[in-house]
Amino acid sequence: MACMSVLTRDEAQNRAQLLDVHRYTVELDLTTGDETFDSRTLIRFGARTDADTFVEIKPAELRSVTLDGQPLDPGTLDGNRLPLKNLTAGDHELRVEATMRYSRTGEGMHRFTDPTDGETYVYTQLFMEDVQRVFAAFDQPDLKAVFELSVTAPHGWTVLANGITEHTGKGVWRAAPTPLISTYLVAVAAGPWHSVRTEHRGLPFGIHCRRSLAPYLDADAEELLDTTRACFDRYHEKFEEPYPFDSYDQAFVPEFNAGAMENPGLVTFRDEFVYRSAVTDTERQTRAMVIAHEMAHMWFGDLVTLKWWDDIWLNESFAEYMGYQTLTEATRFTDTWTDFGVTRKPWGYDADQRPSTHPVAPENVEDTASALLNFDGISYAKGASALRQLVAWLGEKDFLAGINTHFARHRFANATLADFIDSLASATERDVHAWADAWLRSTGVDTLVPEPSNGDNVYWHLDIAHLGDPGIQRGPDPAKDRPGTKHAGTLVRSGGKRPHRITIGVYDHDLHDAGGLVLRDRFEADIPADRNVAFSPGGTRPALVVLNDGDLTYAKIRFDAESLDTLRTRLSGLPDPLTRAVVWNALRDAVRDGDLPAADFLDIARAHLPHETDLALVQGVLAFASVHIADRYLTPDRRPAALATLTELCRDLIRRTEDGDHPGLRLIAVRHRIDTAAHPDALAAWFADGTVPGGPELDPELRWRVLARLAVLGAVDEDAIAEELRRDPSAAGREGAARCRAALPDAEAKARAWEAMFGSDDLSNYLFTATAQGFWQPEQAELVRPYVARYYKDAVALAARRGPAIAEAAGRWAFPAHAVDAEHLKLGEKCLRKADPTPALRRKLVDQLDDLARALRVQQA
Numbered sequence: 001m002a003c004m005s006v007l008t009r010d011e012a013q014n015r016a017q018l019l020d021v022h023r024y025t026v027e028l029d030l031t032t033g034d035e036t037f038d039s040r041t042l043i044r045f046g047a048r049t050d051a052d053t054f055v056e057i058k059p060a061e062l063r064s065v066t067l068d069g070q071p072l073d074p075g076t077l078d079g080n081r082l083p084l085k086n087l088t089a090g091d092h093e094l095r096v097e098a099t100m101r102y103s104r105t106g107e108g109m110h111r112f113t114d115p116t117d118g119e120t121y122v123y124t125q126l127f128m129e130d131v132q133r134v135f136a137a138f139d140q141p142d143l144k145a146v147f148e149l150s151v152t153a154p155h156g157w158t159v160l161a162n163g164i165t166e167h168t169g170k171g172v173w174r175a176a177p178t179p180l181i182s183t184y185l186v187a188v189a190a191g192p193w194h195s196v197r198t199e200h201r202g203l204p205f206g207i208h209c210r211r212s213l214a215p216y217l218d219a220d221a222e223e224l225l226d227t228t229r230a231c232f233d234r235y236h237e238k239f240e241e242p243y244p245f246d247s248y249d250q251a252f253v254p255e256f257n258a259g260a261m262e263n264p265g266l267v268t269f270r271d272e273f274v275y276r277s278a279v280t281d282t283e284r285q286t287r288a289m290v291i292a293h294e295m296a297h298m299w300f301g302d303l304v305t306l307k308w309w310d311d312i313w314l315n316e317s318f319a320e321y322m323g324y325q326t327l328t329e330a331t332r333f334t335d336t337w338t339d340f341g342v343t344r345k346p347w348g349y350d351a352d353q354r355p356s357t358h359p360v361a362p363e364n365v366e367d368t369a370s371a372l373l374n375f376d377g378i379s380y381a382k383g384a385s386a387l388r389q390l391v392a393w394l395g396e397k398d399f400l401a402g403i404n405t406h407f408a409r410h411r412f413a414n415a416t417l418a419d420f421i422d423s424l425a426s427a428t429e430r431d432v433h434a435w436a437d438a439w440l441r442s443t444g445v446d447t448l449v450p451e452p453s454n455g456d457n458v459y460w461h462l463d464i465a466h467l468g469d470p471g472i473q474r475g476p477d478p479a480k481d482r483p484g485t486k487h488a489g490t491l492v493r494s495g496g497k498r499p500h501r502i503t504i505g506v507y508d509h510d511l512h513d514a515g516g517l518v519l520r521d522r523f524e525a526d527i528p529a530d531r532n533v534a535f536s537p538g539g540t541r542p543a544l545v546v547l548n549d550g551d552l553t554y555a556k557i558r559f560d561a562e563s564l565d566t567l568r569t570r571l572s573g574l575p576d577p578l579t580r581a582v583v584w585n586a587l588r589d590a591v592r593d594g595d596l597p598a599a600d601f602l603d604i605a606r607a608h609l610p611h612e613t614d615l616a617l618v619q620g621v622l623a624f625a626s627v628h629i630a631d632r633y634l635t636p637d638r639r640p641a642a643l644a645t646l647t648e649l650c651r652d653l654i655r656r657t658e659d660g661d662h663p664g665l666r667l668i669a670v671r672h673r674i675d676t677a678a679h680p681d682a683l684a685a686w687f688a689d690g691t692v693p694g695g696p697e698l699d700p701e702l703r704w705r706v707l708a709r710l711a712v713l714g715a716v717d718e719d720a721i722a723e724e725l726r727r728d729p730s731a732a733g734r735e736g737a738a739r740c741r742a743a744l745p746d747a748e749a750k751a752r753a754w755e756a757m758f759g760s761d762d763l764s765n766y767l768f769t770a771t772a773q774g775f776w777q778p779e780q781a782e783l784v785r786p787y788v789a790r791y792y793k794d795a796v797a798l799a800a801r802r803g804p805a806i807a808e809a810a811g812r813w814a815f816p817a818h819a820v821d822a823e824h825l826k827l828g829e830k831c832l833r834k835a836d837p838t839p840a841l842r843r844k845l846v847d848q849l850d851d852l853a854r855a856l857r858v859q860q861a
Contacts, residue, residue: 005079006369007056007129009308012140015053019138020046021145022091023177026135029152030122030190031171036060036099037109037122041135043094045145047087054081056129057136058108059098066095080132096136104764105805106257108133109188112764114254116212116730120154121191123253123268125261128309129368131183142307142414144180151175153190160189160208162265164247176246178264180412182305187263189251196221200229201236203243209252212730213274217252220275223284224250224291227331231292234330235299235322238400241407244303250291254731255766257805260290262297262319269294276732277701280664282615285333292330293323304407307414309371313360313440314420316375317383320344321391324384335614340384341551341581342620346588348381349556352445354850356843360386361417361440372804373843385554386439392552393435393501394428401427438498438529444468446496446555448527450545450563460541462504463534466496466527500527504535505549505579506542509570515611516573517566522549543570551582556589572608577617584621591633592854594861598633601625602645610652615664618653622646622672630676631778632820632855639778646676658694667696674705680715700728704736711743712777718744735770742774745783750775754787757814758794765805772813781818788816788824792831799841807837811844820855828852 022044029038043055062074067084076083084094102111102122108130113120124134131137151159151173159165162185163176178186194214197206207224209217217224228250236242245265252271260269273287300322301315324336351357358374360383365371391399402424410419417440425432447467455461503522510516520542527533544566547557559567567583574580587604590596605625612618630642653669656662670692677683687706691697698706707724710716718741725737742753753771756763763771776784795814799807816824828849831837837845 005081006367007140008367009310009365012142012308015138015140016142018048018051018053018087019143020048021138021143022046023146023148024135024137025148026186027150027152028134028188030157031152031154032099034102034111036101039096039098039100039135041094041096041137043096043136043138044091045094045138046091047089049089051087052083052085053087053138054083055094055096055136056080056132056139057082057096057098058100058132060101061099063097063099064095065097068092082136094136098136100134103133104255105803106255106765107803107805110253110255112254112731114210114212114731115734119192119211121189121193121210121254123189123191123251123256124187125257125268126184126186127258127261128184128372131186134186134188137183139183141182141184141305141309144182144305144412144414146180147178147186149175149186149188151188151190156192157190158193158195158208160187160193160206160249160251160266162187162245162263164204179244181264181302185263185302185305187261187266187268189253189266189268193251196225198225200232200248204247204249205229206247206249207252208249209271209274210254213252213271213276216274216276224287227288227291227327228295230330231295231326234326235295238326238403239299239407240404241299241303241411243298244411245298248295250294255764257765257808260294262294262301262315264298264302267294272732276730277699278663278667278696280615280619280667282339282619282664285327285336285339285616288331288333289323289327289336289339292327293319296322296326299407300403303412304410305414307416308365309368309374310362310365311415311417311420312371312374313379313383314415314417316379317360317387320380320384321387325388335577335616337551338577338581338614339616340381341578341585342616344377344381345385345551345554346585346620346624347377348385348554349377349445349585349589350592350851351377351847352382352443354847356846356850357443359441359443361436363441369839373839382554389439389501389553390435394424394430394432398428398430399424402432435499442497444497446498446500447558448500448502448547448555449558450547450560452541452545452560452562454541455536458540459536459538461534461536462545463532464525464527464547465532466500466530468496468530496527496530499529500548500553500555501525502527502548502553502555503550504537505544505546506537507544507546507566507574509543509566510573513573515570517544517570517575519575546579546582548582549579551578556593557582557586558590558595559586568604568607571604572611577614580612580614580617581620584617588624591629591858594858597861598629598858599638599642601629602642606645606649609649610656613662613665615668618665619668622650622668626672626676628855631818632851633858635859636778636781640678643676643678647673647678650676654692654694660695663696670696670702671705674702674709677709677713680710680713683710684715700730700732700736703728704733704740708736708740708743708774711740711774712745712779714745716740718749731766735766738767738770739774742771743777745777745780747783750784750787754790754794757810758798761802765809768806769809769813772809775814776816776818778818784816785819788819789827791816792827792835795841795845796831796835796837799838804838804840807840808844811841811848815844815848817848817852820852820859822856825849825852825856 025042027040058080065072111122152171153159159173161175162178165173165175193208194211195208247265249266252269252274256270296319300318324340327333328336406423421436449465451463453461505522506520507517508520510518544563591601650669650673657666683706721740795810
């Protein structure tokens with residue numbers, strides 16, 4: 001295949017200055033076979049001056065091209081660029097006919113056949129530069145145009161698109177023309193969908209899924225539509241600009257790489273959000289948040305779109321913040337910021353402490369390949385945290401006034417960070433430009449450290465040290481080597497970088513509850529950039545001081561020695577779940593930074609998690625304790641004891657929930673009890689009985705989870721996996737079987753799984769991920785040791801063959817994260833120096849290897 005060129009920012013700027021794109025008329029024929037479809041495109045555009053330019057397309061076959069009625073040579077296609085030479089100033093018509101390939105990787109036009117009933121579905125995911133996989137386009141976000149789509153589909157299919165669709169006969173569906181939108185936001189989803197339709201405020205609403213998932217969608221339809229209506233109404237209270245499109249469809253589609261995509265009028269979601277097994281209320285809240293997030297994009301991202309990809313944070317940070325905030329205001333999910341604090345915020349903190357960190361608003365996004373790497377915890381979680389801090393500093397009234405000014409100034413157009421800041425500045429007298437420089441143009445995580453003292457023995461005193469992230473690497477120190485372990489180096493701290501408005505929580509022992517804490521006071525404090533501050537709050541020294549109580553800023557916090565001692569015995573006695581989230585995050589950060597022994601975190605979890613009531617906190621703490629502490633931060637000889645501790649913790653939670661009053665808490669405990677099992681007997685009994693004693697019954701998700709753990713422990717074979725797949729032949733069942741087969745502790749099973757992942761290109765994105773999830777198991781370290789070295793050569797070749805989506809999956813899921821040793825680190829660093837991995841894989845390897853180096857430091861702390 002010819003090398004595909006990425007679009008540079010300079011090229012995009014030059015083309016935007018040259019062209020004015022008016023309208024696309026796109027005809028797609030989905031009836032031509034299982035491998036390809038036909039694409040015909042008419043682009044009406046104007047050139048401002050005489051010049052050369054190009055249009056993008058990635059065809060299986062480029063059949064014909066005409067410009068203003070004159071044929072062009074399809075053979076001039078260079079990779080994905082078709083040159084348009086000697087354009088004259090004025091209007092032009094470009095016609096392109098091509099045969100295009102369906103995708104199995106979730107990019108372009110993805111095709112999926114449901115193993116449950118044999119029905120086929122296709123949908124587009126055109127983000128960044130994948131519209132070229134479906135039709136010819138001037139593919140950059142600031143060349144907005146009107147799109148008219150028609151789709152020829154097989155009999156019995158329904159076609160969904162950005163606008164209302166109509167079946168005109170003979171399998172042809174036509175979509176209403178769109179307003180001005182960017183190329184990456186065009187959407188089509190076609191197949192024999194099961195649909196639930198309604199109307200709200202005069203607009204057609206619909207939710208759609210595969211037919212085999214129809215009973216599960218119907219069971220949740222009212223919840224999904226109630227959330228949609230509530231968020232829609234709340235956004236209309238916040239935003240002066242009305243919803244800008246003619247309908248609102250939400251399609252739950254198979255093998256979707258992201259959580260969802262904000263296509264105007266047709267949001268696509270991964271169809272795991274159509275729950276076919278029991279879930280917790282926190283998982284329902286997550287689904288509702290994604291609905292709210294994507295709807296926010298209809299204004300910020302679709303109505304007003306970034307000019308170039310360096311401002312992608314404007315889309316994602318805004319939608320992330322508005323999603324959580326609006327869900328809290330408009331639905332029954334009123335504790336969303338606790339979930340954000342314990343699940344999303346650590347994603348941002350972790351990303352911001354790696355070598356690949358970048359500002360929330362980066363300035364040097366030179367091309368689309370670089371831009372694709374910025375869809376991370378910084379653009380989402382850190383950016384949303386920065387906006388939450390901005391609202392705390394600015395006030396919500398002025399913030400919303402600035403947002404509405406931004407919409408009015410740039411509706412159906414494009415905008416930059418400078419435009420956004422100017423709009424905010426128009427609504428306040430505060431120096432928003434200085435705030436943006438400090439918060440959006442800097443990298444790293446500040447740390448706030450309390451230093452309380454008794455003062456004059458009458459009133460206590462509080463100093464707060466404002467420190468920067470530990471971003472300076474010092475090399476290994478041979479004097480600190482231990483037998484069998486070499487010192488991995490240390491990180492040195494710099495000064496703070498940005499101002500913070502925080503709330504400080506002051507707590508005393510509850511005299512009426514031996515394990516309780518009571519809030520004495522909360523007071524606001526402004527922490528200047530790169531400066532320490534001091535307070536004299538009055539009263540005697542408290543038992544606990546919590547900086548950033550309420551979690552309104554983005555910073556790591558620490559505890560003084562007396563506060564830490566209080567938390568060891570009374571953490572679960574804190575009355576507010578959001579405060580407990582701040583505390584658990586702080587303990588997590590301290591472990592990762594080597595300031596708190598990993599075993600101490602486990603002890604605190606063992607003492608307090610059995611008393612926790614917030615589902616997000618239980619899930620988040622258990623996940624960190626098992627995936628990070630037990631599997632990576634403790635040496636292998638200490639892992640069995642850690643798993644035993646977690647197993648006992650889960651047993652306590654299961655015993656506590658026997659009365660049936662806390663089904664979500666019980667489900668979390670059962671899941672983690674399965675995952676931490678060191679012996680197969682109890683799980684085998686559950687599997688044979690089809691239930692956990694006292695409940696829950698084993699639904700498909702739990703059955704595959706148990707079977708996967710039994711496979712790891714060598715307690716099942718291929719026959720048992722095949723039998724379970726016959727019982728559950730669904731797409732999720734196929735993924736479960738792939739995960740189990742890869743997890744078998746057998747050399748032949750490992751060889752087959754490796755060949756499926758790296759030797760063949762047959763696996764879809766989801767089956768690749770499932771196989772990778774099963775392959776590496778800490779219990780099987782010796783069995784898979786030869787594959788650690790093979791990984792780097794094979795992953796580099798795979799990424800080059802299969803593209804960014806599979807490269808990302810290979811770097812995330814197929815990476816041998818369990819192998820925490822210096823030799824592995826050397827192998828990875830050599831790959832980065834010499835193997836020239838693709839940008840998507842390189843980014844994942846840089847992050848994974850930094851996490852590996854951190855795990856080595858934590859083990860040595």
